Amino acid sequence: MKDFPFLSILTLLPLVGAAVVAFIPRGKAKLAKTVALAWSVVVLALSIVMWVAFEAGGDRFQFRESYQWIPTWNARFTFATDGIALVMLVLIALLVPLVMLASWHDVDENERSVPTYFALLLALECTMIGVFAAADVFLFYVFFEVMLVPMYFIIGSFGGQRRQYAAVKFFLYSLVGGLFMLAAVIGLWVVGGHTFDWQALTDASSSFNTGTARWLFLGFFIAFAVKAPFFPFHTWLPDAGGAAPAPAAALLVGVLDKVGTFGILRYCLPIFPEASRWFAPAALILGVIGILYAALLAIGQHDLKRLVSYTSIAHFGFIGIGIFAFTTQAGTGSVLYMVNHGLATGLLFLVVGMFVARRGSSLVSDFGGAGKLVPVLAGLLFFAGLASLALPGTAPFVSEFLVLIGTFTTHKVYAVIATAGIILAAAYVLWMVQRTTQGTLNPAVEQTPAMHKDITLREKVVVAPLVLLLLLLGFYPKPVTDVINPAVQATMQDVGKTDPVPPAVANGRVAR
């Protein structure tokens, strides 16, 4: 089992699927959808088998494969996964079929071809899996950049209003970040002794010149900060999230953006430990600003999809401070946050998408009292909102709590300020729910025939796994934390930080 090439097959499988679906004639939309969905379910099944085969207490990196690629540069197809990447891989494999099912009818009326949309989704899945599975910096960079292309066409061809602007902005922002990283990748290759192997570079990291390492860190960090996005590199996300089809937006913020935070954990911290510590205060400040600023902007949004995008920026602020607090607790919280945010915001986007599909608009003012017509959907929106604001009992609570207490042990001020973000989160979620589903029924909503149709069976299938997981992980996160924890501990060791001992224990006042 351990020798089975899980990661390369997991990466290639969606690509083959994309090619197959792309060649289905556009008249046979139904066939294309079915094939694409079946394909993504197979990928999900494979990823679950991989999850089972992964030994939580075993080696840090498992399922390692390495094949020759460009010997001149010593670039290889090296795949390997640690606990952090593993949970993201499973999250991707889970979200893609749900997103496909959720957009079953979304592109039917579009004059673009349906098979193309589903082929693009599969191609996107391939690049997303590749970016998390790569253990070679060159390979990682290739996936990191190529990932833009399918998403660009999904937003640009199948998006809503202002989709051209949003698609170009998305592409250019990411490309600019990516080019900074390219310069850093080349620099790293030169100072690291002409290798791209993650392990070799991490081992060589102590020999880097301090100044050089800081510049290289910055190159990587900017790319990841744009991708995540952290304040002040965030302005593309509301546009992209607002213009993308809602299910695709769920993928965009649910997974694609996690590449940024994942990249910081996997590349910035272990390869540039000194620089990471040096830049940590700045990163923490950006994280805290992001939490408060994005939450305030979210309160002021008129468009549901833009609103959810802003909430994500606030959440990425939490993930950011969790990473740069350099404690195992906060780090584990951050990674768990990445998963839970994928589930919660994914659900929120999907439910918003169901509303938008019915109403034909994503403006808050076009709704109002919708709960009277579609009570179950309204309830789901409320649940997704509560999960998103980290209500105890839902999974995000665990991660947010871990991040905050983990940060508090090392950076009290930041943790305290960040806590204000929880209150703002309650404000934007509750206000959004109130304005869309509660209150007097908007007559325009009543006159929209589709708004009289509550949740369908297909939509139930889409939301059920997410709702279940959110509740399950809210009460029993152990299966996931067990996988994440060793990887985070190892990362913190790479940075050279040990967890602070609580003062009570240090003073010997606690009986051991």
Place this chain on the structure above:
Amino acid sequence: MDDLKLPDINYAALAPMLILFGAACLGVLFEALVPRARRHVVQLALALVALVAALVTVILVRDTRIVTIGGAVAVDGPTLFLQGSILLLGIVSLMLIGERAIEPGGSFVSQAAVTVGSQKDLKQVGGQPGATEVYPLTIFALGGMLLFVAANDLLTMFVALEVFSLPLYLLCALARRRRLLSQEAALKYFLLGSYASAFFLFGVALIYGFSGGVDLASIHAAVADPSRSEVLLFGGLALVSIGLLFKSAAVPFHVWTPDVYQGAPTPVTALMAACTKVAAFGALLRVLYVAFDGVRWDFQPVLGVIAVLTMLVGAVLAVTQTEMKRLLAYSSIANAGYLLVGVLALNKEGLSSTMFYLVAYGFSVLAAFGIVSLVRDSEGEATHLSRWAGLGRKSPVFAAIFSFILLAFAGIPLTSGFTSKFAVFGAAIDGGQTWLVIFGVITSMLLAFPYLRVVVLMWLSEPGETTPAVSIPGFLTSAALAIGVIATFALGVVPAPLLDLTNDAAQFVR
């Protein structure tokens, strides 16, 4: 008188050039003897056979490393690699030049001497077969380029420069449509080119005064001698460089590029963008690496500034373009900047990565101009950007090909654009030229915008009433497009074989 000896001539090493010059002369003869109706086929076949034969010869003599004809020609790794590239790219260009299925009579005018707008001219627009002199001219140009990259003394280099430039000037003037623009382009190219040649020649004279010889080995030896005049050295180096940078379209010697690229018949533009670039950079590499590497610390900063200017001006002005061929011209200027970054690494990696870049870029740019020659209406090519709106709906296959090429130009991974940029930037950082790489990265960001705008225009805009259909390409253009696209993809995904080849070849003889 017995110490006057004929120099040793290694005919095998010279064979590729001899084949091309012989074929070109034969082509001129055919022009007089073969009946007009059959000339096109015969000339095209002759040209193709000659290029393929020359390519095969280059492959056969691939292990030659000698200096021959009394030091005039050096046949070494870089020479053979660059000659092979020029021939390969030349074959693909020739396919575009020989295409007659897109437009009746091909893209060349039948009698260039006829006054534009006269009765006779109106008659020849509508389908009189184009001039077949283009084939011998092309072969002469390519032959000159082969000699240019092999030239081991500056006078041979000058002769080669003229041999490949003069046919190009003529070819530029032969467009079937928009003839005034084409003639203006040719005249501009000719005048500025003559200036550049004069600069080059004057530089050679100064270098001769400095070193007492024109062959690169004796210049190299003279550079190491501190007792000689630095004024002559740097004056000569500057003027010689100007001549070479003019052909490479580096800023501030680039002003001819947009006009000439726009006015010339598109297949000729493709030839210039791909092959001339290889030849110009090949010669520049040889002159800097073989003759002047002793003063590298002196010219590196100056050429570095030129490289930065080239990248910046090319990228910034590409953003403002509204005409497809001009856009590609500015993009080609910016690419000259990236090539200069590779050249300035001044190490083995610099040499091999620049050669890799030249080949990769050549194939992409040929495919790009191949597509440009297809998007047309009754007036000829529709090159204004607004006319490309919604092309993705009308001709998804060609729009997809062009998007792919544009993504390659933008340097997205899995295309040759990425691997080649990576190669030159890596070499430059290795060579201690990090500042050039930083500018390279910044300009890549700028340059992504115009490319992306075209992609947006083709896919995300509604087709306008004036959006032309894409002509169905003939066999030749289809083949050229296929080769260009496959090469762009293959060099992006499996660059290792070509990288190994350039690495093995990256050693000059002196």
